[in-house]
Amino acid sequence: MASRAIKFGYSLYKSAQFLPIHHRMFANSFVLSHKLNFHTTAIVDKKRKTKEEKNQVIEYAPKKKKNEGLDIVDVWRNMTVKELSESMNRNIEDVQEAMLYIKDAPDIHPKTRIEDMNVIKDIVKKCGVKMKIISAPKKEDDKDEHKDKDVYKRPPASPELLKPRPPVVTVMGHIDHGKTTLLDSLRHTSVAAGEAGGITQHIGAFTVELENGERVTFLDTPGHAAFAAMRSRGAHLTDIIVLVVAADDGVMEQTKEVINLSKTCNVPLIVAINKIDKPNVDPEMTKRSLAQAGINLEGYGGDTQYVLVSAKEGTNLNELAETVSTQATLMGLKADYTGPVEGVVVESKNDAKRGKLSTAIITRGTLRRGAILVSGQAHAKVRALFDHAGQPMDKVEPGMPVEILGWRELPFAGDEIIEVESEKRAHSVLHYRHLQAQHEKAEQDLEHIRQKQMEHDEKYRQEREKRRKIGRFKVRRQGPRPKEIIDDDTTPRVNIIIKGDVHGSVEAILDVLETYHEHDRVRLDIVHYGVGDVTENDLELAKAFNAIIYAFSVNSTNKSLPKNVKIHQVDIIYRLIEHLKNEINEKLPMLDVEEIVGEANVLQVFEVTENKKKVTVLGCRCTKGMLKKNLKYRVLRFGEQLYEGHLDSMRHLKNEVDTIKTSIECGLRLNDFDIDAQAGDTVVCYTMVKKAQESEWSPF
Numbered sequence: 001m002a003s004r005a006i007k008f009g010y011s012l013y014k015s016a017q018f019l020p021i022h023h024r025m026f027a028n029s030f031v032l033s034h035k036l037n038f039h040t041t042a043i044v045d046k047k048r049k050t051k052e053e054k055n056q057v058i059e060y061a062p063k064k065k066k067n068e069g070l071d072i073v074d075v076w077r078n079m080t081v082k083e084l085s086e087s088m089n090r091n092i093e094d095v096q097e098a099m100l101y102i103k104d105a106p107d108i109h110p111k112t113r114i115e116d117m118n119v120i121k122d123i124v125k126k127c128g129v130k131m132k133i134i135s136a137p138k139k140e141d142d143k144d145e146h147k148d149k150d151v152y153k154r155p156p157a158s159p160e161l162l163k164p165r166p167p168v169v170t171v172m173g174h175i176d177h178g179k180t181t182l183l184d185s186l187r188h189t190s191v192a193a194g195e196a197g198g199i200t201q202h203i204g205a206f207t208v209e210l211e212n213g214e215r216v217t218f219l220d221t222p223g224h225a226a227f228a229a230m231r232s233r234g235a236h237l238t239d240i241i242v243l244v245v246a247a248d249d250g251v252m253e254q255t256k257e258v259i260n261l262s263k264t265c266n267v268p269l270i271v272a273i274n275k276i277d278k279p280n281v282d283p284e285m286t287k288r289s290l291a292q293a294g295i296n297l298e299g300y301g302g303d304t305q306y307v308l309v310s311a312k313e314g315t316n317l318n319e320l321a322e323t324v325s326t327q328a329t330l331m332g333l334k335a336d337y338t339g340p341v342e343g344v345v346v347e348s349k350n351d352a353k354r355g356k357l358s359t360a361i362i363t364r365g366t367l368r369r370g371a372i373l374v375s376g377q378a379h380a381k382v383r384a385l386f387d388h389a390g391q392p393m394d395k396v397e398p399g400m401p402v403e404i405l406g407w408r409e410l411p412f413a414g415d416e417i418i419e420v421e422s423e424k425r426a427h428s429v430l431h432y433r434h435l436q437a438q439h440e441k442a443e444q445d446l447e448h449i450r451q452k453q454m455e456h457d458e459k460y461r462q463e464r465e466k467r468r469k470i471g472r473f474k475v476r477r478q479g480p481r482p483k484e485i486i487d488d489d490t491t492p493r494v495n496i497i498i499k500g501d502v503h504g505s506v507e508a509i510l511d512v513l514e515t516y517h518e519h520d521r522v523r524l525d526i527v528h529y530g531v532g533d534v535t536e537n538d539l540e541l542a543k544a545f546n547a548i549i550y551a552f553s554v555n556s557t558n559k560s561l562p563k564n565v566k567i568h569q570v571d572i573i574y575r576l577i578e579h580l581k582n583e584i585n586e587k588l589p590m591l592d593v594e595e596i597v598g599e600a601n602v603l604q605v606f607e608v609t610e611n612k613k614k615v616t617v618l619g620c621r622c623t624k625g626m627l628k629k630n631l632k633y634r635v636l637r638f639g640e641q642l643y644e645g646h647l648d649s650m651r652h653l654k655n656e657v658d659t660i661k662t663s664i665e666c667g668l669r670l671n672d673f674d675i676d677a678q679a680g681d682t683v684v685c686y687t688m689v690k691k692a693q694e695s696e697w698s699p700f
Helices: 002-018 021-033 051-055 081-088 092-099 117-126 142-149 179-187 225-237 253-265 283-292 317-331 423-469 503-513 536-545 573-587
Strands: 072-075 130-133 162-164 168-173 204-209 215-220 240-246 269-274 305-308 334-336 342-351 355-364 372-375 378-386 401-407 416-420 493-500 523-531 547-552 566-570 591-610 613-625 632-637 640-652 665-670 682-691
Touching (some): 072 081, 072 117, 081 092, 142 423, 179 317, 215 317, 240 253, 240 283, 240 317, 269 317, 372 423, 378 423, 416 423, 493 503, 523 536, 547 573
Parallel strands (some): 072 130, 493 523, 493 547, 547 566
Antiparallel strands (some): 204 215, 342 416, 355 401, 372 416, 591 613, 632 640, 640 665
């Protein structure tokens, strides 16, 4: 019996290590109860862990990674052989030897640039190190290198090189105050008569020789509200501002703008009170309005000079010229006539016969034909120079305006002009400026992306907090599942192409279009804009985008127009805006508008029986317009609506009729038999008509 128990216990003990824990406990207790002696192992008889052993953290040795222990070196694109050896801290001979065993490796000269990144990777692998790709490090010499890639204005010249120059005078003021007429009288021309609509829409620059023999450069700026950028540009170019104020109109909006520009740019101001030849004008009132605007005239507690003139009759123009000359003499205007040329672009245009032209004022140096000029991202080799009358010029000195022919691209108005030594230098400068412009654009785009990301994160945090408050942590879709394919935008749109005669006009039009704010009703998209006549490319763009071409003071192409392409030629900016507003209004959907046809008063309410049913009949008299049976009706009591719908019957005496005129009595039976109408109620007959909407955009 004992031997049988021993055999059973032994077999039970040996198999216990493969059993669940409660079976192992039974086996151990059986063996102990029969006092059987067996040698146990640690696997079978586990010792219970203590509290300290349970809390002990087991640390495992990390797996050894591939290539562990190798040095990591920084590499970048287009690095030289010498730079690679310095980055790996190896002799250059080792790198050159490794390059001999690599396919497609370039020359092993230390200054050779390795353009292929795979070749750099193979060299590093041959040398027994790992690599990490980084951006090319900037050296201390990079600042000087970038400085040499661009051109800048020279430092101020020494006093012994300075000579007197003509003053630059800008004539400014409100629209239709007589600025161009005043300049016409000074130079004995009639430019104002040829202006479209009698208003100036460009900056004009020309030289006037006064009776005392001195020369003055005048700038004529537009007074229209749309040309604020031109006026600001003129204020920054000028030495003296002549503010023209009409005696019959006084201080207006653009007058106040010029006063603020004068104070901001710290430019002296001379006031010309114009149109004194008109009857019933009061110059004293104009002086008081100027004082209220912050201009204190001489003799009225201030130091601002003023002259009473009549541009049309030529009154006191000599006095105005002397005042300008005296102010210029007091300012002691001088310039350096030597060295590379510097100037400012006043205006630019694309002439159909002569090509790309720019009007500029030279501020330093003497410009001659053959000079290489850089302005913004445009350059020119000067082929010809013209004055304001179109006459050729041999040279242009500081303070003089000039038309420059020979631009490869049109410069922007307001850009600086700097002369360089060669076309190769000009191309290098333009390439650098183009790269800088791309970098700035990328920075702006990145900032916009960051802003969008912040808005998205903020929206996500708010939604997450909302879910947490209701005890829901998992993201669940709210509402119906969104469409995978988004429907096209059904908002009506107007596509336009702008072509103008000069850059300033195009700039002014674009500034006005920037004020459009009703994109939710009708989208306004500018497909293309530029300077010059309408070309075939413009027609193809208009056809592709179904766009309207606005030709501002330029000619359209002689080719036949493609189907559905419209060209609108215009020479006044507010007429362009009016036409564009009409196009926008046509795109707006029609509105259903209620139109009242007639009204009637309820005199008495009758109840009649018809087909064994009691029917309410309103005895009425038409008091306004007429009542028509087929239209809609509304019953009102003290302004509160009791019924709205159609008539079931309209009778005059016992006859069924379709129309009731004013002062005629009738009986009206409504579709609703249960209406509680009373004498004194008002019956309104109306209809719904379609009415065109109008845009609320008003830029002027």
